[in-house]
Amino acid sequence: MSPGVVKHAVDNCKNSAEEVAHYERTALDYEANMRAVNFRASELCFKALKKFEEKTGIIIPRDGKFIDVGAGTGMSAEELRRCGFTGVVDALEPSDNMFSLAEKKGIYSTRYAELLSPDKVRAPKPIYNCIVSNYDSTNF
Template sequence: MSSAETNQEEANKWLTDLWWGVKCADEERDYYNNSAANYENFSAILGWIAPQLCMEGITKYETISGTQIPRDGRAIDIGAGTGLSGQALRDIGFTGQIDALEPTENMFVQAQPKNIFTLWYHELLLENKETSVPSNTYDLVYSVGVFSDRSAKSGCLKELVRLVKPGGHIAVNCLKRFWHGYLEVAAHNLQGEGKIEIKHVELFEKFHHHTKSVTVILQKNCK
């Protein structure tokens, strides 16, 4: 077996063990903590382009709606990992402060040399539990690959709503099946309560391993 084949096999196993072996938030945090040094290499091998798809969803929404998310505003990366999504946000011209909510210390160690993040909140995103991040703080709250049926479940969406400023935006990229199976219901419930508006849903055919993903753009109501 060639080195490329070995690397592919290791990356495939890493992803399979994550999807089918990790069952809760603590297990997920430990899994990422133990594999942080290999995370970006595995992501590249697997063709993980979710950060770029999240930003593509943002820019398409801006073009269609005529709304511009302030590039000099303040943003927070939910599940910031090693900074891949933060770098993707910089790549579309965001010059403002980016903070990070990332519970896994070793992932954030990998992110620090990129000098993307200003503040780091070392906390898990959990249902029915507020983080220490201040309310109504951010022009943009975004997450990439965070929402799933393992730890950051659909009930966590209301925490993102708490963090964003009135009139600010939330961008979430997740697997299509998590959107339709879980997160869509939570978003419609929050919209029904008058807290947000669902502004844009962009379906992407390519994600990795032939799976589909969506980028969802929400806006917090000003009331």
């Protein structure tokens, strides 16, 4: 599957409900499809974070509290662990099928099963040390 095919599938969704339905249908194949297009957003995100820490001296506590926005199947959370982050990781993921795959990885503590939208943003408490989101990277 090419990056254009992945992008086109999501672009055809007319609203958030259709987008969630798309992920419900494609959850089982999601990681294989991302590997097929050489998806490396999680890896690149954490490389960028490391550069940020080096340049600014601001260090994100490795044992802090994190939230993965658009958690999907948990690929970003897996990368968090590979990069040495040991803290609590919560998930914001509206797709039940995507999250059921993520949940099997045993990384997430709490799931918020709602959409993140400009007209309805409910910030979960407590505040997080780091917000992770590679969701938009699939919508290139």
